[in-house]
Amino acid sequence: MSSLPPPPPPGLGTHSSAVSYEPPPPGYVPPSDPQIAKFAPKKKAWLRTQRNRFGEQRPEGHVKTQKADMPPEHLRKTVKDIGDVSQKKYSSDKRSYLGALKFMPHAVLKLLENMPMPWESSKNVKVLYHVNGCLTIVNEIPRVIEPVFHAQWATMWVVMRREKNDRRHFKRMRFPPFDDEEPPLSWSENIEDVDPLEPIQMELDDVEDNPVVEWFYEHRPLIDTSHVNGPSYKDWNLSLPQMATLYRLSHQLLSDLVDKNYFHMFDMDSFRTAKALNVAIPGGPRFEPLYKDIDPNDEDFGEFNAIDRIIFRSPIRTEYRVAFPFLYNSLPRSVKLGWYSHPQVVYVRAEDPSLPAFYFDPIVNPISSRSVAPKNITVSHEDKIFGYGSFEDEDFILSGEVKPFLVDQELSTSDTSSAIALWWAPYPFNRRSGRMVRAQDVPLVKQWYLEHCPQGQPVKVRVSYQKLLKTYVLNELHKKKPKAQSKQNLITSLRSTKFFQQTTIDWVEAGLQ
Numbered sequence: 001m002s003s004l005p006p007p008p009p010p011g012l013g014t015h016s017s018a019v020s021y022e023p024p025p026p027g028y029v030p031p032s033d034p035q036i037a038k039f040a041p042k043k044k045a046w047l048r049t050q051r052n053r054f055g056e057q058r059p060e061g062h063v064k065t066q067k068a069d070m071p072p073e074h075l076r077k078t079v080k081d082i083g084d085v086s087q088k089k090y091s092s093d094k095r096s097y098l099g100a101l102k103f104m105p106h107a108v109l110k111l112l113e114n115m116p117m118p119w120e121s122s123k124n125v126k127v128l129y130h131v132n133g134c135l136t137i138v139n140e141i142p143r144v145i146e147p148v149f150h151a152q153w154a155t156m157w158v159v160m161r162r163e164k165n166d167r168r169h170f171k172r173m174r175f176p177p178f179d180d181e182e183p184p185l186s187w188s189e190n191i192e193d194v195d196p197l198e199p200i201q202m203e204l205d206d207v208e209d210n211p212v213v214e215w216f217y218e219h220r221p222l223i224d225t226s227h228v229n230g231p232s233y234k235d236w237n238l239s240l241p242q243m244a245t246l247y248r249l250s251h252q253l254l255s256d257l258v259d260k261n262y263f264h265m266f267d268m269d270s271f272r273t274a275k276a277l278n279v280a281i282p283g284g285p286r287f288e289p290l291y292k293d294i295d296p297n298d299e300d301f302g303e304f305n306a307i308d309r310i311i312f313r314s315p316i317r318t319e320y321r322v323a324f325p326f327l328y329n330s331l332p333r334s335v336k337l338g339w340y341s342h343p344q345v346v347y348v349r350a351e352d353p354s355l356p357a358f359y360f361d362p363i364v365n366p367i368s369s370r371s372v373a374p375k376n377i378t379v380s381h382e383d384k385i386f387g388y389g390s391f392e393d394e395d396f397i398l399s400g401e402v403k404p405f406l407v408d409q410e411l412s413t414s415d416t417s418s419a420i421a422l423w424w425a426p427y428p429f430n431r432r433s434g435r436m437v438r439a440q441d442v443p444l445v446k447q448w449y450l451e452h453c454p455q456g457q458p459v460k461v462r463v464s465y466q467k468l469l470k471t472y473v474l475n476e477l478h479k480k481k482p483k484a485q486s487k488q489n490l491i492t493s494l495r496s497t498k499f500f501q502q503t504t505i506d507w508v509e510a511g512l513q
Contacts (some may be wrong), residue, residue: 244418
């Protein structure tokens with residue numbers, strides 16, 4: 001310490017700084033930058049939300065740790081020990097058993113939502129269960145890739161048509177399956193050692209279906225590949241060969257219509273107009289009157305006292321009233337003008353996959369020169385211009401060295417016809433990437449009842465078409481924009497309590513519990 005030089009006297013600066021800085025007075029606040037002060041509250045709020053999202057939660061002074069999954073034996077022992085709930089030792093648990101009843105509809109819904117598909121022989125699911133065994137809820141959301149799910153069910157359609165004749169997998173079930181006094185089946189004693197039946201799967205061709213054959217019937221297809229975002233299973237993207245194969249496998253359930261003019265007078269605007277006018281389009285739904293104050297006798301102008309009206313003696317057809325509501329109706333209210341005509345579509349879907357990408361389909365009739373040649377003209381236009389009997393075109397010879405443009409380029413590749421088919425494909429095959437959806441949200445046969453009922457169907461089928469269409473129109477009319485709400489997850493909040501644990505068991509076992 002003695003080797004250090006003494007400090008300089010007050011007021012005398014060092015050689016490096018000629019000016020001395022006195023300390024500020026007590027309570028002095030330096031002037032703040034107005035730009036920083038403007039964003040200070042936002043910064044504070046953002047830090048608080050991030051702390052709540054990602055910080056360690058410390059209720060009552062201890063760090064909250066994530067629960068580890070329990071072994072399935074713990075749940076089985078809990079359920080097995082319950083036996084008869086009327087015993088005296090369960091009297092303290094009666095409140096929890098009664099309280100669990102209000103969660104039963106949700107538990108049944110989650111069980112049905114995660115039901116194994118016909119192409120799965122068995123399925124293990126995560127379940128959340130109460131520690132005293134009064135409630136077991138399946139804790140999974142079955143997310144699927146829409147094009148893959150469509151193709152899987154389309155192959156099921158084909159295979160189950162054969163199954164109706166063979167009856168190898170299906171047996172008629174008697175209801176109710178259990179008597180009232182019969183104790184529930186024990187999974188470990190009755191079912192665990194029984195081998196499940198073979199899944200229903202279509203045999204795929206190793207060459208034609210090569211892009212999808214390896215993973216087509218897996219539980220979560222493409223989970224370990226770059227086609228899916230990862231274990232969260234939220235986004236997907238597929239290659240052109242994969243989409244083309246899935247589209248070809250899905251033809252059983254998809255509509256062949258590509259011309260929008262088919263839906264003239266059978267679209268949403270027409271149904272809305274028909275409902276407002278209280279008329280029914282042929283084959284369409286019928287509704288209650290939207291306006292009940294209409295009386296034909298109370299119209300201001302009838303056919304006898306209107307001098308500026310066209311008088312129609314014959315009744316006006318419903319199609320006219322819906323297509324031109326402002327022309328053929330006295331008091332049009334809440335009507336929509338439908339699209340009268342879409343551009344003509346000349347695409348013809350190739351039935352034979354061996355055909356080239358560009359070919360002349362026999363459906364498209366050529367216009368022969370005989371049908372358009374005028375019959376009353378004997379001298380042609382060329383003969384008038386160049387003189388009769390001029391054969392100068394026959395003397396012209398094209399050089400052998402002349403080649404057409406782009407002669408070295410291929411007209412099509414192996415994927416061209418698939419790409420053209422996918423261009424005209426309906427949803428969800430008209431795109432190559434998207435987000436996963438819940439399995440029960442995929443409309444497999446919705447397009448069927450949005451089209452006209454096929455000719456020759458029995459009355460019950462036509463009635464079913466009309467009822468489904470009526471429900472669809474009402475849902476579309478009553479659709480509201482979703483409100484911004486704080487998202488609350490029932491299962492997450494239950495799992496955060498000390499009364500619930502999680503494990504993985506078979507779907508059948510979860511249903512028994």
